[in-house]
Amino acid sequence: MFRRFDRLKPYLWRHRNPLLLGMACLVASNYLDIRIAVMLGAGIDAVGLPAGPFGAVKAELLTIFLLVTLVLGIGAGVTRFYMRRLIINTSRNVEYEFRNDLFGHLLRLPASFYDRFRTGDVMARATSDIEAIRMVLGPAIMYVANSLVLFPMAVWQMAVISMRLMLLCFVPMLLVIPVVYYFRSRINIRARLVQEANSDLSANVQENLSGMRVIKVYAREQTQAEAFDRLSQRYVKANMDLVRLQAVFFPALSLMIGGVVAMLLLGGGVMIIRGTLTLGAIITFFALLMTCIWPLAAFGWIMAQLERGAASMKRVNEIFEAAPEASDEPEAAAEDLAAGAPAIAPVMRGEVGCGKSTLAHLLMRRYDPPRGALFIDGRDILDWPIAALRRQIGIVDQEPFLFSDTIAANVAFGVAEQEAERLAPRIERVTRVAQLDDEVRGFPQGYETILGERGINLSGGQRQRSALARALARDPALLILDDALAAVDTHTEEAILRGLRELLGQRTTLIISHRISTVSLADRIVYLEAGRVAEQGTHEELLARRGKYWMLAQRQRLAEEIGRTA
Amino acid sequence: MSKLKQALAPDEALAYRRRIDTRLLGRLWEFVRPYQRIVGFTVLLSLAANALRVLQPLVGMYIIDHQISEGDVNGLILMVLLFIGLLLLASACDVAFTWFISWVGQRAMDTMRRRLIRHIFAQDTVFFDRNPVGRLITRLTSDVETLNELFASGLVAVMGELLIIIGVIALMLTQSAKLTGVVLLSAPFILAVAIFFRRHSRKWYLETRRALATMNAYLQENVAGMRTVQAFNRQRRNHRQFASLNNEYRVANLHTILAFALFFPAMSFISSMAVAAVIWVGGRDMIAGRGAAAGLSFGQLFFFVQCVHMLFAPVRSLSEKYNLLQAAMASSERIFKLFDQRPTIDAPREPAPIRPLTDAIRFEDVRFAYVPDEPVLKGISFEIRRGQSVAVVGATGAGKTTLINLLTRFYDVTSGRITYDGVDLRRFDPRALRRQFAVVLQEVFLFSGTIADNLRLANPELTEEEMWEVLRQVRAEDFVASLAGGLHAEVSERGGTFSTGQKQLLAFARALASDPQLLILDEATANIDTETEQRIQEAIGTVLAGRTALVIAHRLSTIQRADRILVMHHGQIHEAGTHAELLAIDGLYRRLYELQYRHEAVADGGDPAAPAAAEQLTNESQAL
Missing domain, CATH: 1.20.1560.10 (ABC transporter type 1, transmembrane domain)
Structure with missing residues (x-):
């Protein structure tokens, strides 16, 4: 052990x-x-x-x-x-x-x-x-x-x-150990039962609160309360079982201590009467016994x-x-990913669950593909140092995770410290591209606004746009947008995409989306289905093919039209 | 960093309460009042136990001064037996005391929990929107538990300890005023140490809690968001930030340790000095013969030495219990704050009697906003006649679900009104009203227990045959029969072991089991395999047959079954009519139909792409 x-x-x-x-x-x-x-x-x-x-x-x-x-x-x-x-x-x-x-x-x-x-x-x-x-x-x-x-x-x-008095008093005091042990082991068991009853009670409350609507629509308040009562009663019973032991334990302990004092009075008294011991010796003895008691009691x-x-x-x-993770010599081998990378933006689009996000995860080396499957600049991704690879990438995840800190700190999250001095203009630029700037300036505390846990005080669209600004602030060679603008309305999205083109220029972008409007301007579009590439080409090529991509475009165009007529 | 800390632990300061609030104590007493006789009895027990304990030094003194100095061995044995007898009695009183006081505490807390859960059940939806589940659980469990501790090991025990202090001082005074004075000379020192300890430890106790909460919040966030941390290469910097928060916690702890490291040795030192002073003063008196004149004996000297020990123990535990008392005050304040919240949606004083629907339910120019100035419904009027089923279609955010929330009085209308056979819904007791409906919500919530328990939700008297009949009607019979235990198969928390489709079928069965005259259905859009999809469509057909119903529909088959279709858009009814009528007017419905349902109609509901298409529409419309 x-x-x-x-x-x-x-x-x-x-x-x-x-x-x-x-x-x-x-x-x-x-x-x-x-x-x-x-x-x-x-x-x-x-x-x-x-x-x-x-x-x-x-x-x-x-x-x-x-x-x-x-x-x-x-x-x-x-x-x-x-x-x-x-x-x-x-x-x-x-x-x-x-x-x-x-x-x-x-x-x-x-x-x-x-x-x-x-x-x-x-x-x-x-x-x-x-x-x-x-x-x-x-x-x-x-x-x-x-x-x-x-x-x-x-x-x-x-x-x-x-010697005699020691044997008479100290040795019986050692009995404290088995007594304590006896009680402790039983108290521990019952304390665990109390704990179990308590977590049953909590689980019941949790369930009742989560299912409150169902309880209310079925008007089941009374019955549910009665079920809670039974658990509460069980908790009381478990507690009282524990109390019965505890109530005896401490008095039993002090009784034993008292017993030792009684032995001392008796044995010591007799010895004083016989003249073999002084009163002072008894007092010393008493004090010594008292110092030993609590360490013994604490044994359990x-x-x-x-x-x-x-x-x-x-x-x-x-x-x-x-x-x-595979060892990352942090500063070594910081080759530049952008060097010589072709300015092609492959764009993924496809049905839910067809493996689009997995591609993003593999590029980030969150998971590793088999060797020989994924190359960056002709080099197997497994041979790229993780830290160096990630330094080149800005990613906006499907469900972006923001941290409890100010908006400014969240946007600057991925900016290396040594670049901190040039930070302000850069942050301003990226928040403008992310269409976040005006709104944030509208907050009473502006960029110093503190985000609650995971950014709960922002709307879904604001969260996504903050995450986009965070990714852009890194000045990435490769930008990955994993369905990152789903909660942003189409009008804003258009503005964002326009800004992105200006800001990123010839840099590589991987956009994962199932919105035609998001992907239509990409250099290349890859349509995934069930983990495989179903179609690829430019927007125009894919439309001309009248395949799956075209079907989808049709449907989405209709949906948009309805929005306009209504 | 300071902003970060503020963000991580916003309300730690509320954990502790400075003063002891008598009004709160009064409200707490309400829960103990039924047991006041037993409480009185425990006070007596505590008195007895402490009195017996205080007597022990007296016996010791007597033994030394009489039996030992007179050499009376038989007397000595008798007196030691008496001493043991006293001890046994005191211990017995202690056992009884602890048991009774805990019993009362447990009962009182049981009452409190029961009232609290009923109070929570009586709250309206607005309350649950405002109070996160975790917070309510804390109120019902750990806050109540803190109060129990206060009760079990706190209040009455504190009284007992105060009693020991008074008793010992009184006894000392009967023996020697001068030595009592010597012992009490230590009082100012004890007080000074205790006060210093309390101040210092309290300050750092609070700081420790704050630092711990901040550090844990940071840790929690980093673990939950580890992907993001790693994606942005933040490992080093976050490690540094964490180390700094961790260090604050360490430093706060070191200060607390300092307080304890000073307190305990200081107390022992003062008590040793008090003993030494007693021996010195008493001894000098005895040597000078003055003691003999004043009647001071060895026994008395011994008695005083023991009294010092008896005085110091309660002083120690009192300063520890002070913290407990304050934590309990904070807990009780939070609990009573919860008790003080009143639901805004409640039964009127004289609720209108509710009878089965004879005419119709009418929405009359209903307007509603969850948040002021953000209207969700902008003047909705329609009726559901008895026996008629009404389907509502429209994009996400059009206000469909809000209709259900209003009809079941989870919220009340902002303006306009909803009537049930001509009576405003607000005149009914919401519980009585809800009993008229069977509601199937989009996300199926099954309670842990058995399948039978879930089916009996509305009608506990349901027999097994009836349950099988219901399951047969919704085509869930074979699926339940295939489970080990059948009707009595365990349902885990929230029905986690069942597929979405199975849960839906069970929800239909549950609704059907209550044999409702009125049905409210919020159809789920989830991806479901073809066979289950088929079953669900049939089940919906069974459930709707001949019933008055309001359905939020996503499936063409469901929509076509309805007597009337409402097309909602941006909080208003855009079109209304039957399927054929709506197709004829070339409006929103027709476009929706072409966009989404045509597939379904062609493929006879068997096209697996159809639900995906529905989801697609939802996604698209959100953006519109």
């Missing part, structure tokens, strides 16, 4: 100094705590010293005791402070580095990885799983080390005072943390073990 944590070794090694220092503080603070317990007993005993040679200095002894305790107390406080800071801080620092590395890895994982793992799943691994691992690295390690250091010291000290918690952490580590490892 602990092999899984191997990945963390280098991180811990990097932070070995604060960790070791923290451990040293941990040892020191435990030692000082024990000395304080001993001093308490000494103080009490000083008061009880019989009159005689020492009697006269009793008061002074007491003062010395006070001062020593003060110094020890300060020492214990300071070391405990540094122990927590050094160890727990380190766990946060490791968490930080680890999460950074995980994100870096995620950035390099290919599209196929994201087909397999849902966003929510990746999120859970990058957040709650890393937190669970952090709990192992910080608090759990600290408590384990604390117990390992404290117990031998405390037991030794107790044995020094009285630590076990639970370790189990959780190990499970989480496994899940995070699954991400780290996923293979990244």
